[in-house]
Amino acid sequence: MTTKGNKTMRLILMALALLGIxxxxxxxxxxxxxxxxxxxxxxxxxxxxxxxxxxxxxxxxMEGFNRRVYTFNYYFDKFLYLPVVKTYEFIMPDYVEKRIxxxxxxxxxxxxxxxxxxxxxxxxxxxxxxxxxxxxxxxIAGMWxxxxxxxxxxxxxxxxxxxxxxxxxxxxxxxxxxxGPSNLRDTTGLAADVAAFSYVGxxxxxxxxxxxxxxxxxxxxDKRHRESFRYYQTGSxxxxxxIRMLYTxxxxxxxxx
Numbered sequence: 335m336t337t338k339g340n341k342t343m344r345l346i347l348m349a350l351a352l353l354g355i356x357x358x359x360x361x362x363x364x365x366x367x368x369x370x371x372x373x374x375x376x377x378x379x380x381x382x383x384x385x386x387x388x389x390x391x392x393x394x395x396m397e398g399f400n401r402r403v404y405t406f407n408y409y410f411d412k413f414l415y416l417p418v419v420k421t422y423e424f425i426m427p428d429y430v431e432k433r434i435x436x437x438x439x440x441x442x443x444x445x446x447x448x449x450x451x452x453x454x455x456x457x458x459x460x461x462x463x464x465x466x467x468x469x470x471x472x473x474i475a476g477m478w479x480x481x482x483x484x485x486x487x488x489x490x491x492x493x494x495x496x497x498x499x500x501x502x503x504x505x506x507x508x509x510x511x512x513x514g515p516s517n518l519r520d521t522t523g524l525a526a527d528v529a530a531f532s533y534v535g536x537x538x539x540x541x542x543x544x545x546x547x548x549x550x551x552x553x554x555x556d557k558r559h560r561e562s563f564r565y566y567q568t569g570s571x572x573x574x575x576x577i578r579m580l581y582t583x584x585x586x587x588x589x590x591x
Contacts, residue, residue: 440476494523
């Protein structure tokens with residue numbers, strides 16, 4: 335097996351070990367409520383109708399596990415991820431940050447191209463190819479984005495959307511370590527996108543593990559830098575339920591477009 339293959343296998347094994355630990359902690363028994371509460375004024379069964387599909391109803395059979403991963407993500411974000419991102423933002427001028435974001439987006443046009451093509455969206459596929467060519471040349475390796483000014487907007491698609499396009503359902507809701515909200519379909523799609531990008535896409539075109547490692551690190555920092563969401567800052571005691579509903583609704587809209 336190649337050095338690249340060994341590194342990939344180690345990462346997979348580490349991820350599986352982490353998931354196993356989280357699963358064990360997620361399956362622990364939740365202590366029973368000991369507080370004597372007043373009886374409710376209204377019963378849920380008097381208001382909620384079984385025949386109605388409510389937006390908040392998301393299939394979440396692993397809720398206990400997912401909530402613990404959500405908490406893990408909060409601590410990882412607070413004590414590791416965000417400090418690294420804030421250091422990056424302190425060191426890098428805004429102008430340089432924008433160039434890096436454009437470069438990353440240009441490299442990942444590969445995923446947009448392949449998924450638009452798989453969905454037989456030929457117009458969007460052509461726009462994506464034109465964007466890549468214009469931004470790689472005129473935009474100097476994608477650090478600038480002249481294609482948008484030429485009425486060639488970004489056509490974002492991933493393999494989770496491709497599966498949804500062909501009728502694959504959400505499956506159970508999943509909270510992934512570090513990556514956050516997902517579901518079975520989108521997690522499968524993410525794995526397919528990563529595999530395609532790594533073994534037949536841009537990452538495979540560069541025969542240098544150090545360059546690949548640096549690019550992956552920069553991509554991770556840039557992604558969090560552009561994401562304004564902060565855990566447990568919504569002000570809602572039902573943040574987990576809200577995020578679950580919003581993620582599911584957002585994905586349905588992205589697939590339907």
